[in-house]
Amino acid sequence: MSFLELKDLKIHFPTDDGLVKSVDGLTFSLERGSTLGIVGESGSGKSVTSLGILGLHKGGHARISGEIWLDGEELVSASQEHVRGLRGKKMAMIFQDPLSAMHPYYTVGDQIVEAYRIHHSVSKKVARKHAIDMLGRVGIPEPGRRVDAYPHEFSGGMRQRAMIAMALSCDPELLIADEPTTALDVTVQAQILDLMRDLQREFNSALIIITHDLGVVAELSDDILVMYGGKCIEYGAAEDIFYRPEHPYTWGLLGSMPRLDRERTERLMPIKGSPPSLINIPPGCAFHPRCPYSDRTQGKADTEVPALLETEGGHLVRCHMPREERRSLWENEIKPMLETT
C-alpha cells in the first residue's frame, strides 16, 4: 500500500439550493518523497480535497464517504481527536494567504512554538530554539531577532517562509501546499519553489501542490492530477500531461496559457464558456458544454459519465472519445497549433 491512498473520496455539502458535490469520487495514491500536482480552476474541488485529507471537514456539514489511507491508517472513519493528533506531525498544510492563516496577535515564534510543543514535550526554551532554527532553515535573515516579530511586520515572501517553517516544524511526512505562491511576486515565487523543492528532498516527505498555474506544477511535480467539476479528468506523470495530454480540457488549459519559452503565438486558444457551478454539474461528462469535440462521443456526452480509464502506463483519462481519436487529434491538430508561431 502506498503512503497516501485516496479511494473514491466524496465530499458533498448539503445547502438550501441543493447538494454541492465538491469532490465526487477521487482516487489516487502518493509515495514518500514524491510530489503530486493537483491542477484545476476555481470551483474544481482541489482545495476541498486538501482540507478533506487533513480532516478539516469533520464535524461540519460535509458528507464524506470513501477512504483516505495515510501510512496504513484510515482517516475518514477515524475520530476528530485522532485526526487532530496527526495534524502537524504526520501531515501539515501551507495555505495560500499567510496573512490570514497566521494569528495577528501572536509573534511568529510563539505560533511555531505552540505547534511544536503540542507534539513534543519540551520546555518553551527548547521549542523557541527549534523555532529559530526552522526560521533560519527557510531563509529568514536574522532568525534570532525575527522570531519575536508579528506576522504584519514580515513581507509577503517572508510570511510565506514563516508558514513553511511552521508547517515543517514537526517534520510532517505529508505536506499539502494550497496555492503556496499565488499571492507572491514572481522573483519571490521562484525562491519559495526552490525552497520547497530543497526541503522536500531533505525531509523525504510526500508533497501535494495545489495550483491553477501549470508553470508551477511543471517545476515541482512528478505526477499531475487535473480536476474538473469535482472529478479527476486526467492523471499521469508530468511528462504525460505536458507532452501527451489526452483530455480536451487539458488541451484547453495548455492553449489558454501564453508561454515565455516558445515563440509568441498570434492568438490564444481559450476554452469557451466558464467552469460549471458545483450545484449544477452538467449531466454526463461535466466538460461537454465547453468541449469542442462533444459531437464525437456517439451521443454519450450528456447522458453518460465517462469512466477514468488507463490509456498507457499509469496515464488515466476520463473521456468518451476513443483513444485513437484523442491521440490523432493531439498529434495532428492540437500539438501543432500550440507549437506554431
Next chain:
Amino acid sequence: MTTPNEPLLSVQDLQKYFPVTKGLLKRQVGAVKAVDGISFDVFKGETLGVVGESGCGKSTMGRLVTRLLEPTGGKVLFEGQDITHMSQGRLRPLRRDMQMIFQDPFSSLNPRHTVGAIVGAPFRIQGIKTEHGTKKAVQDILELVGLNPEHYNRYPHEFSGGQRQRIGIARTLALKPKMIIADEPVSALDVSIQAQVVNLLEDLQNELDLTYVVIAHDLSVVRHISDRVAVMYLGKLVELADRKDLYESPMHPYTNALMSAVPIPDPARRNDRERIRLQGDVPSPLSPPPACRFHTRCWKAQAICKVEEPPLVELATRHQVACHFPENVPQEAAEAVSA
C-alpha cells in the same frame, strides 16, 4: 503596427509622492515615492505593456495618466494637451477618450446597479444622446464584448468573473475611447477565462482602433498582448523596448532576473534552465536604496551603482535602459558607453 510620430499620450518626468504623516498635527515625516520620475510616450494604435512586482508603482502610474490621482511633479500630455493639473470639470470631456479597466471585476461594479445602468452610466454622465436611445446603444456594446444583450436588466452578482470583466470592458467602451488603461485586466480570472479576455481585448483593438496601456505582473500575458514593454522597479522605469527586443535580449539585469523567475510549463526543462535567483524582497518604497535602486539585489552591482543613479538611455534602436552595466548591448553602443 503603424506608429505615427505624434504620441497619443506623453509622460514626462512623472512623479507621485504620498506623504507619510505622524502625530496629532499630521506632521509630514516622509514620503512614499511611488512614482519617481518616469518618462515615456504611447503612440496611437499600439499596446504598451507595463510590468513590475508589487510596490513598483505601476498601478499608481496608471492612475496618474488617467488623472484619477494628481501628479506631484512632471507632466502628462494627452493628444498634446497638458492634463497634469487640469480641474475635474475640464477633465470630464476628456474622460470620453481615456478609460480604465480595473483588476477586480467584483469590487469595480456597483452591486446595486443593473448591467444596463452600469454600462449606460457614461452616457448619462456625459449627457450624450444616441440615435436610438441609450438602451439600444448599451445593448450593442454588450453584444460587442460577447454578452447577451437581453441581460440588460441583470445585476453583477448573476454573472461569473469572466462575464463581469466583460461588463467592465463594455463600460469603458461605451463612449468609444481612444485610449484604455487596463490595470491587471486578467489576473483575477481563471486560466481558461484569461485567454478569452485577452483575445477579446485584441479583437476590440483591431475593430475600434484602440490604444492600450496594459499594466500587469504576468510577463507571459504582457508579452502576448504588447507591442512595446516597460519594466518598472521601485518607482523608476528601468527598461523600455519593443516586445521582441525586450524578451529576446533584455539589457537590464532586473528584466533578466524577472524573466528567468517565470516558471516554465515544461517538466523536462525544470533542471536544465539557467536561472538567476534574486535574493530577498523588493525594498520598501518608503526608503528606497540610493542611486540605482536595484543595487541591493543586483549581482552585477559595483561601487558606482551605490553613488550614481544610471540615467535611462537608448542603447539600441528603440531600446532604452537605465543601468551602469547593461547586458546584450550591441558593440558600437557599448563602446560609446565606455568612452
